[in-house]
Amino acid sequence: MKIAIIGAGNLGLSIAKGILSTNGATSMVLTKRNLSGLKEIEKYGIVTTTTDNREAVAKSDILIFAVQPGQFVKILGEVKDILTDKHVIISTITGFSIARMEEVIGPDHYIIRAMPNTAISVGKSMTCICSNEKGAKRIDLAKAIFNRMGHSMQIPEDQMQAATVICASGIAFWMRLIRATTQGAIQLGFDAKEAQELAMHTCNGAASLLIESDSHPENEIDKVTTPRGCTISGLNEMEHQGLSSSLIRGIVASFDKINEIKKG
Numbered sequence: 001m002k003i004a005i006i007g008a009g010n011l012g013l014s015i016a017k018g019i020l021s022t023n024g025a026t027s028m029v030l031t032k033r034n035l036s037g038l039k040e041i042e043k044y045g046i047v048t049t050t051t052d053n054r055e056a057v058a059k060s061d062i063l064i065f066a067v068q069p070g071q072f073v074k075i076l077g078e079v080k081d082i083l084t085d086k087h088v089i090i091s092t093i094t095g096f097s098i099a100r101m102e103e104v105i106g107p108d109h110y111i112i113r114a115m116p117n118t119a120i121s122v123g124k125s126m127t128c129i130c131s132n133e134k135g136a137k138r139i140d141l142a143k144a145i146f147n148r149m150g151h152s153m154q155i156p157e158d159q160m161q162a163a164t165v166i167c168a169s170g171i172a173f174w175m176r177l178i179r180a181t182t183q184g185a186i187q188l189g190f191d192a193k194e195a196q197e198l199a200m201h202t203c204n205g206a207a208s209l210l211i212e213s214d215s216h217p218e219n220e221i222d223k224v225t226t227p228r229g230c231t232i233s234g235l236n237e238m239e240h241q242g243l244s245s246s247l248i249r250g251i252v253a254s255f256d257k258i259n260e261i262k263k264g
């Protein structure tokens with residue numbers, strides 16, 4: 001598989017690392033305006049880097065676009081005359097619809113929207129995927145690409161905005177929860193390194209319990225909350241302080257912000 005990543009910034013580079021660690025490509029071309037941040041990854045034999053997006057497109061079959069929304073139209077316009085039927089065009093761009101992509105390059109292309117997160121670099125991304133009509137013929141290929149680096153779900157395009165908040169922004173939300181738990185552990189007497197170790201492995205355990213036992217969070221909470229015990233005391237205090245409510249409000253604020261990004 002010959003893969004180009006157009007825009008090797010935070011997400012693009014995470015995808016590149018995920019592809020490398022899962023042997024997911026035979027060649028990979030990364031593009032960026034300033035290549036100085038790509039020195040490390042260039043050491044891998046299958047990786048080349050360039051500022052020339054047309055060169056990357058010509059050398060590749062799978063094109064993963066990971067630039068900022070405001071840069072995307074210009075870049076699509078730059079490469080549209082060299083897009084052929086060999087290309088599968090995958091966009092990770094927030095708030096950028098398939099219809100807008102088709103306005104620039106036309107509908108006769110395999111177009112996929114994918115919303116991964118930065119945990120793709122360690123093979124643990126939750127990635128949501130949808131496609132245009134022609135792209136439906138390549139959706140299994142896209143799923144296979146992202147399943148190598150985590151878990152994927154095909155969704156209707158009108159859920160992509162919500163998926164962006166829950167899965168992509170979600171990494172930041174969970175990080176903050178882990179960080180806050182770490183600070184609590186430090187206050188209770190652990191040193192910072194130990195505190196983070198406790199917080200992140202407990203978080204991993206909670207997610208794994210649900211993933212591996214197909215259980216519901218409240219079912220697992222019931223097993224931990226001893227009557228008159230310490231867990232329910234802590235949990236109820238967190239809820240009095242608005243834990244669930246603040247998370248839900250934050251998620252909705254993120255969602256609403258994407259409407260602004262779309263406008264401009």
Ligand SMILES: NC(=O)C1=CN([C@@H]2O[C@H](COP(=O)(O)OP(=O)(O)OC[C@H]3O[C@@H](n4cnc5c(N)ncnc54)[C@H](O)[C@@H]3O)[C@@H](O)[C@H]2O)C=CC1
Pocket residue numbers: 006007008009010011012031032033034051053066067068069071075092093094115116117118168169
């Ligand atoms: N960072 C994240 O966790 C996620 C980001 N996204 C979306 O992915 C896209 C990229 O996000 P980030 O990686 O955070 O942004 P970023 O700003 O870190 O990366 C964008 C990269 O594109 C490069 N670039 C700009 N113009 C270019 C051009 N003409 N040709 C080639 N490269 C060019 C920049 O040099 C930069 O390295 C955005 O649309 C974002 O909404 C989606 C999911 C998660």
Ligand SMILES: O=C(O)[C@@H]1CCC=N1
Pocket residue numbers: 094164168169
């Ligand atoms: O914060 C953002 O706008 C982008 C999209 C999701 C993750 N990062």
